[in-house]
Amino acid sequence: MEQHYQSLRKHIEEICELTDAEWNVVAPFFTHRTLKKHQFLIQKEQLVPCEYWIIKGLTKAYAIDSNGKEHILQFAMEQYWTSDFNAFQNKIPATIFIDCIEDSEFFCLKLEDREHLCHEIPKMTNFFRIKSHHGYIALQQRILSLLTETAEERYNNLIKKMPKLVQRVPKKLLAAYLGVTRETLSRF
Amino acid sequence: MEQHYQSLRKHIEEICELTDAEWNVVAPFFTHRTLKKHQFLIQKEQLVPCEYWIIKGLTKAYAIDSNGKEHILQFAMEQYWTSDFNAFQNKIPATIFIDCIEDSEFFCLKLEDREHLCHEIPKMTNFFRIKSHHGYIALQQRILSLLTETAEERYNNLIKKMPKLVQRVPKKLLAAYLGVTRETLSRF
């Protein structure tokens, strides 16, 4: 477990350095959780107590449309943050599902704890701001790719940008992420 | 001009209250700028000194693809923030253009000034974090809409959600935002 905490510290320190004393304040705010493949981290309509940092494993965040089709908003693996951030931040019920594609382990951070943490270690506010910012940039890139590229180009770019993810995820899920059917994807 | 500052203050105070003393620190960080229709706020390949809060007017942020077609990432009108946030934050050249659809006025905030501001008035860090967060949520919604809805549904939802914007923007630009051609949009 200690190594998991070290790994989280390293992740945070990619953005802001922490003294040992500061880290000793930060670490206890995170609690550990384990889920097996196919188990839900977040279910639609339910409150979202935490945001989650992935120690190990792989999750998908998705919505189900009126025809029952699944549309994937985000894949998250080791070192990624995931949650229904809107529901989390505003204490409202989730509008999406998040479940595990593989057995997974998480560090969980509650909203109140995040606020205490940012209050005690102001640097962490900056950490979360920058993380949120990175997320924004990534989504902007994805919108551009949906607007400008064909499905095949999007698939090839995904393979280039996230080859490890592509290997770990069934193609039908990649299709649901790229906005094509699995049949079309299999013809590329 | 004073009323413009009041309007900015009101905008900030929708998220965090400021004392008069605090506001007197905040306000001087913002400088005023005017542009006419068709003038550029941000040009691709150039550095982005500021982020901009729109006092009056309407802008579009867009990319040009390899076929010369324009794809719109964001429309911004009164009370909106706009910039190439990635280029701004990381002091790298812009990857998009932003220009004015109408004559426009802005409050400009430089990166260093934003940092000083957040340092002097820590509440403002929270303001920017929440704004960034809202942006993230909006982009997530747009991705879902691109994945799940037909072009016609996206158009109808845009009319519902932003009727004032739709009235002010030529349809060919709405098409470039929705990811359809203007011909298709005109058949809805």
Next chain:
DNA sequence: CACAAAAAGTGATCTACATCACTTCAAAAC
């Protein structure tokens, strides 16, 4: 006002991708 330029509409045709139906293959589960 007159004329140029941009915005918008429309028909004919084309194509990327969806849908449906079926097969193949691999991996769990019994």
Next chain:
DNA sequence: GTTTTGAAGTGATGTAGATCACTTTTTGTG
């Protein structure tokens, strides 16, 4: 080791939306 289940491939066909070519309408400008 046989059976069940889910992932993946593939053919036939349908369709939303793109493209191209042209017309009409609106807006802006000397």
